[in-house]
Amino acid sequence: MKWLARHVDLEGITPEDLAREITLRTAEVEGLERFAAHLDDVVVGHVQSREQHPDADKLSVCTVDVGGEEPLQIVCGAPNVDAGQNVAVAQVGTRLPGDFKIKKAKIRGVESRGMICSVRELELGEDHDGIWVLPEDLQRGASVSEAMDLVDWVIEIDNKSLTHRPDLWGHRGIAAEVAAIFGRELRELDTSLPETGEEPGLPVEISDLACGRYLALAIDDVRVEPSPEWLQRLLLAVGQRPLDLLVDISNFVMLDLGQPNHLFDRAQVSAGIKVRMGADGETITTLDEEERKVGIEDLLICSGDTPVALAGVMGGEGSKVAPETTSLLLEVASFDATTVRRTASRVGLRTDSSARFEKSLDPCMVPDAAAHLVRTLQSIQPDLKLPSAPVDVGAWEDPSKLVSLEGEFARSLLGVELSDEEMAESLRSLRFGVELDGGVLRVSVPSYRATKDVGEPVDLVEEIGRMHGYFQIPGKRLIAEVSPPARDPRQVLTARIQDRLSGGARFSEALCYSFQSDELLERLGIADEPRVRVVNPVAEGEASVRRSVVPSLLGRVEINRRNRDEVRLFEVGKGYLPELTDERGQPGEIHEAGLVLASPRSKDAAFNASARARLQGVIEDLLRSLGVSIEAGLRWRALGGEDLVPGWANPGRAQVLEVSVDDECVALCLLAELDPGCARSLGLVDELASDVAAAGLSLDALLSMPKAPASYRPLPKFPGAKVDVALSLPVEVACADAELELERSGKGLVASMELFDVYEGPNLPEGQRSLAWHLVLEAKDRTLDEGDLKKFLGRVERAAERLGGALRRESTVG
Template identity: 35%
Template sequence: MQFSEHWLRTLVNPAIDSAELERLLTMAGLEVEEATPAAPAFTGVLVARILSAEQHPNADRLRVCRVDVGAAEPLQIVCGAPNAAAGLLVPCATVGAVLPGDFKIKPAKLRGVESAGMLCSARELGLSEAHEGLLSLPEDFKPGTSLRDALLLDDTLYTIKLTPNRPDCLSLLGIAREVSALTGAPLAEPKSETVAASHDATRAIDVEAKDACPRYCGRVIRGIDPSRKTPDWIVQRIERCGIRSISAVVDITNYVMLELGQPMHAFDTAILSGSLRVRWAKEGEALTLLNEQEVKLDAKTLVIADDEKTLAMAGIMGGDRSGISDETTDIFVESAFFSPAAIAGRAREYGLATDSSHRYERGVDYALPARAIERASELILAICGGNAGPVVEVLSEEHLPRRSPVVMRMARASQVIGIPLDAETVATVLSRLGGELTVTADEVRLLPPSWRFDLEIEQDLIEEIARIYGYEKIPEVMPVGKMAMLPQPESRRTPMALRAKMAGLDYQEVINYAFVEEAWERDFCANKDLIRIANPIASQLAVMRSSLLGGLVGNLITNQKRRASRVRLFEIGRCFKRDPAAKPVAGYDQTMKIAALAWGPSDPEQWGIATRKADFFDIKGDLERLVANPALEFVPLAHPALHPGRAAEVRIGGRAIGWIGELHPTWVHDYDLASAPVAFELELDAVMPRVLPTAVAPSKFPPMIRDLALIVEATRPVAELLDVLRSAPEPLMQSVEVFDVYQGRGVEPDRKSVAFRIRFQHTERTLEDREVDAAVEVLVGLARARLGAELRS
């Protein structure tokens, strides 16, 4: 919506400048997208009357003009415009004037004749592109008046961006109401005098679609003078609102639309046959519009027709047989309320965008048609002459919009806005909206005016109070929230602490999508009960993951393609599988897991360590450091993703919490990996507990170390031996560690030798050899009794 500030200030004139007006409208929700001057800057241009225009003695195309600029003596100005003639009122740039483009007027001599200024065309003043001759000014202008004052050129054109719920501001009156409400400045509404009928001619109106057109008004005006020109003040106002001047009657209907917000149309009664009908179009009915576009109408399009033909698309655009011409003397002026539901979207379906449809589809004041037709009649009679007939109105009250009272609680308004509100302040603010207002200490009841479609619920009134009171007046109060440090059990780590631990182990964190390729679930998890995504973001990411391994392998492939020689990654994320008993999402278990993958050298390349590939035991050591729980166990495991014999189930206290192992050779080959990575995956909740250390006073006495080699079956896990030895009821034993596993010469082929280093120490005295020897015998006996182990000689 574009409008002229000068026009607006004829309706409401607050004591603020243009910049403040722009800020005020924007802060109130009527966002000003652009504010441009109505004319470029220039100075020293006056209204002048040409007193005489004589032929230049030395040039055929020049005239020597005597010009009255309101000074004591006329000026002599040489002019080359073809329309320069005595009696014409034109702009005159006097000596010292500065025109657009920083063009300065100086005394000059043209072909030997002195010239004290310049008579100007519209283009030279930057008012339009017209340059065929001098700009002709209205006869009522007084010579010597500043042209900027005479033509109101010190005007600002505002373009505001309206939200769809504020169609009342698609008019100067609507914007003026807003400015009046925001500033408290008095509102001078356009006066619409009732035009008395001077003849009884009418035209019958038949509204068949009453739900789409509950109110239709019309009036016959006879004997207008089609040759009358639109007054300059109307032309200026509508053109500054972006509408081109066409003819007096059409300009007046456009003027009323801009002023009041009511679209109107004038028909030539000479082309009407019988009564006017408001009906739904017939399927396939043809209509040629005013823009010469021919459209095929459908049955959902509302039209205006007479007894013989279709005249217009109701609320959108007239047909080529509905307009007035230069010979029209009798007109029928219509003004109607069309339901927004009947107009919304119809113009776009036909590739149209009109001022009328823009207003009707958002909502026009349903009480406005009668007032608008009186205003238009008043202007037509004053400008074009003629005689008005009675206004005919067809009304279907049951189909008009209903305005219900809106109730607002004072306490709720204060709570939402954040400031205390009293009844007087609320009454002052809301009374500026119009409508019927009742204010008590506890609540407000407002029956909105007919033009405010957007006031329907309590929140609407609260918004209006904040908007009109002024958002900038609401103090900025920082929210206050009492904060207390939550207890963080020392025995439980946070996911962030686990991330820090993994980073300290030389792993880098990755974050992958929770939806993965179906092949990953099939290969790495043997998952046949996939959770499919109804609308995947990509065709290959079509299922939810049940393991983090697929994402880590995908990251490894990406890094390997980019020539990475060493990759160590970890991820903490949620995995999904079907579980009818799962909560909180019924039917789906959503477990948080932590997984890691290592590939390439065990350590970065350096001079002091020989380069070797990371193996199962490197990653097992990282896992043990991460979990740091003495109850950690590793049990052989068969896993679809892992190498047989190089995979283990991870347990804590006998409960399985995950797995660890080397990727299966099949997948190493199928996924084009240079070598097999090693990975582990654990339940996050099982890793978060921390085993707290117990304070033990160090012994002052030296320890005694014994190395013990036991021979057991080659298939027996070393962990079983460790568990048996550590469970021995031997108080002198401080620790048991494995330092060697041997198979070969001296040991039977189906057996192996496992060597342990055992530390004995007493806190109060030095141990004797016999005590330690006896303890060793106890350990050997226990291993022999439980596992059939033999002491290696």
Template identity: 55%
Template sequence: MYVSMRWLARHVDLTDITPEQLANDLTLSTAEVEGVERFAPQLHDVVVGHVTTRVPHPDAEKLSICTVDVGEDEALTIVCGAPNVAVGQKVAVATVGTNLPGDFKIKKSKIRGVPSFGMICSVRELDLGEEHDGIWVLPEDATTGAPVAVALGIDDWIIEIDNKSLTHRPDLWGHRGVAREVAAIFERELLPLNTSLPETGSEAPYPVTIETAGCSRYVGLPIDGVKPGPSPDWLRWMLLAVGQRPIDLLVDLSNFVMMDLGQPNHVFDRNRLESLGAGRGVVVRNARSDETIETLDACERKLREADLLICAGDTPVALAGIMGGDGSKVAPETDSLLLECATFEATTVRRTSTHVGLRTDSSARFEKTLDPNLALEATGHFARLLAEIHPEVRFPAKPTDEGSWTDPASVIPLRTARVRTALGKALSDDEIRNILERLGFGVSDNANDPAGSVDLFQIQIPSFRATKDVTIEQDLIEEIGRIYRYGNIEEQALHFDIIPPPRDERRMLVRQLQDRLAGGARFNENLSYTFIEDGLLEMMGELDLPYVSVINPVNQSESKIRRSVAASLLLRLEGNRRNRGDVRLFEIGKAYEPENGNERGEPKERHLLGLAWAGTKPGKKAGFSENRLMGMQSIINDLLHSRGCGSPEWSSEGTAPAWAHPGKCLFVRLEGAEGPVAVLAELEPGLAPKLGLTGDLTSEVAIGEICLDALLAARRNGGGYRPLPKFPGIKVDIAVAVTEATTAAELITLIEQAGKKQVNHVELFDLYRGDSIGAGKKSLAFHVLLQSETKTLTDKDEAKFLKRFERLASEAGFELRMG
């Protein structure tokens, strides 16, 4: 909202207050000021000139050569093209060197051979309007040589207040309300404003019927004898200063009253109302379903029953509180008017304004919950101003004042001790009283306080503050704090008992996982959107699963909330693979399952760690473990070990997620945890091309997901200290050729059996397939560490072990490949 200082000065003395100081103090005490700008700075650059001679240009029919006195020793010669320039006029002169709007610099020039030392300006050249019929002729009493702004008395500064910081302050949507704040802040007097109604005639009041709860007060004042025409200069300049284009007296005055007191109002043509409403007067009612109205911006608005209409009889003439309709236009020849100042319910206006997509200066004010008292004050204000401008206007009847409004003014008890405690500042009762009174609150001691408390005030809340903002004791504390200035309160340290916060297992786990993944495992932590794209779900065939989804997504295809975090990473692979041979991403986030919600309607929340590792496929000579699946398996083993869940058992038993290769998918289950703690798989081969991982981007991809909730529930079984071996061990290598169907686990079990508890460690170091062992077979080679807790093992122990293993292997039908 724009606030003009000159306008403000109609309500409060601003002597010695600079625009910067005003802006700063309003920001610190009232609302955020977004900018301070001089009104029409160009009017300070141009000066008042007095045209003393005018002769036609010898070589150009439309030009004239003028002598213009600009208050200097020598008058200027200026060539002017305007037809209306005349001797004796006072005009706006841009002298040589002046910069005009549009970065137009005035230079000394020669026009058709005649030197010209400046320019006589039009309204348009000064960016004050569209008129360009000729030069701007100033009033005759303008002081020659003075800057135009000073000569016209329109030197003004405009303060722009952030509308968002005024949403709770209906009283600040007009200059008088801002002036009241300024008066309180600077301890000055708010000048009185007479808003009583001028004398009215004795005709019957205009009929008004309110048929809806959405209008609590409707004041209608008939006005006769208005001559349409432009507004007086003072009014036009005021409106221009706050960015409002002057139109004609009635529109301008309506806007002025709105921006002065904050009360929107409307002027109807009474003749028009009569003809449209067949003499039934004004009816305020709810719209009928699918009823329409054409608003003044020539848009047809389709309405709902919740929307409010001002009607002439039954014919809609205005969308209440928002904009007039076609039927509200005032005919040029009319002199019979009805002024409307009403109070409409805030939420109704806001909803209608949102629904029809039309926000106006009027609706913005009604949305804030206006004081119904203002309706009558604004009526009086309008009438008085109009009568001042046009003494011949008549008010044939008393205003109609309908509605079931109640005065919002109230009384709130205030404990001054509470003020001191809440602000942390020892303000005296007198200081508190003084601040509240400056703001227009009534302060009285409560003699009848049953508790006999001496520090209790009864605060009378004036109606303009009582509709919304000030309803409880804390609201008053805010009033005191902001006027006292929060900057005057010294900081204090908190005092609490020293008790450590409870141990936070999940946060510790999250940090541990993040550190290991970003550290040794060299993964990049990613954060993706919670929304998962329909396109991806369709690729995975998971579009029909239950999802929490939003009904008003930003993108239609991104309405569903993810059930898996790993899935979020899939769409990040292609782009990153374009830039990197090897892409490792992890993400810790939340996922939701609506089908497992609770009785309050909250979906089940899961905390998941997603892992994705993609890169070029390993070469032919790569070792058996040089692939992303086994790489990620090692990483997950490390993560689980760090959590104290060492040596996890991996199994292929489980339901593979949609992104998983159906055969190459592994699960970890841990005691105490419900469901798998981790799932790991190669990417489902069918998904790779859909994800764009083809051609140069063809990748080997491993995807994993760890459920943090399950991991937290899992029993910590392993890790910790084992005594160091006392006796040296023996390393034995074993290689066995087996059919593809035989698992490594079977062989390891066999090794452990053969070792008779002397097997300390088994490590697979080679996996070979090839012609030398035949098709359908594979050879596995292990390092086995034999160790005893009671003696140093010898060659004999090794021989015994090998013999036992040979026997067990041949019983099982395996082929040993020794030496």
């Protein structure tokens, strides 16, 4: 706030008010912190006496009055401590920066009850040559921060909310906002240069449009020395480490006006400045002593032909100001935002300077910033000289522009009743020029707002709106024609699947990452499938975008089996297929419900006790609820032979439901037991050994199928006859084929059929198994009698023989 107060009178404005108003009208304040809050407990002490420590040459034993009843004895190692001084004392119990707590101590046998602090120990500057000697007329025991007027507030503003406002990257810009918000005057800034000498200026040549303006100004008779306290404090308050006056003043101007600048040692750039693009293979060693490769897209500042700075990013090591430097060349320039941004990201150097240039800075600010730097430096070193007039070149244009805004447009977009004059006033407070012309505001946009942010009428509406206060805009009921919104069939289907699986089948819905790790894909044997890959993954091996949901779920089995006997998971998600990329570059998108069911291996040998059989049941139930019946010509087929079996599937236990879509046969559902090799590599061994099945159900296929909504059949009027039938059949005969034969044998009488036993073993002919069903026969017009059953069983027997087997057993029930 002290920095802001250099530009605008903040009298009577509390830090909280300031933070809130900036948040509500300009940009989000993320934090409001007391500067040097840690100094509240450090007090002013008066050194009453200083004596040599009996056992250490370099230590002094001091008696320090801190306003308490008794003076404190403190052992101090600083050479400059002396009786009669006022000093900063951290007493026992005080915490200093770095969470350093002062304790009572014995130093070489002498008791010490506190610490006399240096400027650096208090994080108030870099001076560590000795303790901080305070002025004489201070009250003993007073807090140092109060006594030395260090109380200040740091207002932290979110960078992201300033992306579009290059003018707010310096304190003066924020101060201008504050002036507008609180109706105060922005103080004038001295932008005049002191008198300059007659020497010719250093020639500057620009050979690329990426440098719009370049101002070079020689400054003589300067000294490298520590900055004055006020400057150090300002920099410290915003988290900058003070170094020496010249570095500090360059930073100060950047942070004050938002205009980066650079000071060269003039002796190192005597060949004249050339601004050009780099050449392939060229290198520059930057100030951080890193050698950096540059290329033809990087803008360089050269002395003669030697690179001395990476334009807008960082200066070069070779031309930096040295301790003995007395003559400088000041660079204040305007560089192309994109060029600086690209160079900074290419060389991996995001600096305070590049962050500002990439926001598109105002070229008109260049001479003002140069003058500001010179004037500020002159206030500290009054003897400096400007041997020549500034050289200011470049093909820049003043970005200021005129924008016309219809008052009515602003009023209707914002929905507030503001007169044209009120809106004009609001804009004028932000230093826009406004003339009213009928119902139109002719607005001249100042250069520092015109580089990027303000160019259209709607941009002015934003200025008017935020100054008025968005929070004051009343809500307005949205009135529109009412009709039921269209519903996306895929979303409706997704919801039905989610409901059935979570509610009916008691599966838990998981959401898994769209990325699948290379490790998982390798374990599942599907690493070589084509996949969309991100070029900058969050971690190595995490680049693949999934084609299918199923592997993600399989990857969650092991962790869950550690805590649960049974794992039932599903997810409805998207998969991406690079082989189906369209002409615009977008990969093919599929929509899939993935399911996985895992449990400890069951001792139950029943034909339908396996995870695969149970999952099949879940899927059939789901399909039935969606109007897709497995009986209706849709039949599971075992995968084998030519079929492509996914790597995770046991090829001997994989099955598919196929449907015809646009005359093409597509898989509606693929279901399989987890391949035993994959199970091992997933860690499903020993106590985690599991019976695992997984399935993928295509929403795309489901959506393309004709719907068969549930339909009513009248209830039977005559009681049905129950009969159990067991057939011995060759194992090659599919159950579904046998059921088809039973159906036919019934000649329309078979009302229901339920397989209840599958038996393989002794008492059966070689290569045969026994299948047993509960059947219900019904006729619409009569009660069935013994004769009907007998005829039926006769037909069943002949059918079984046709299939190569026999009727083993039959019994009527009830």
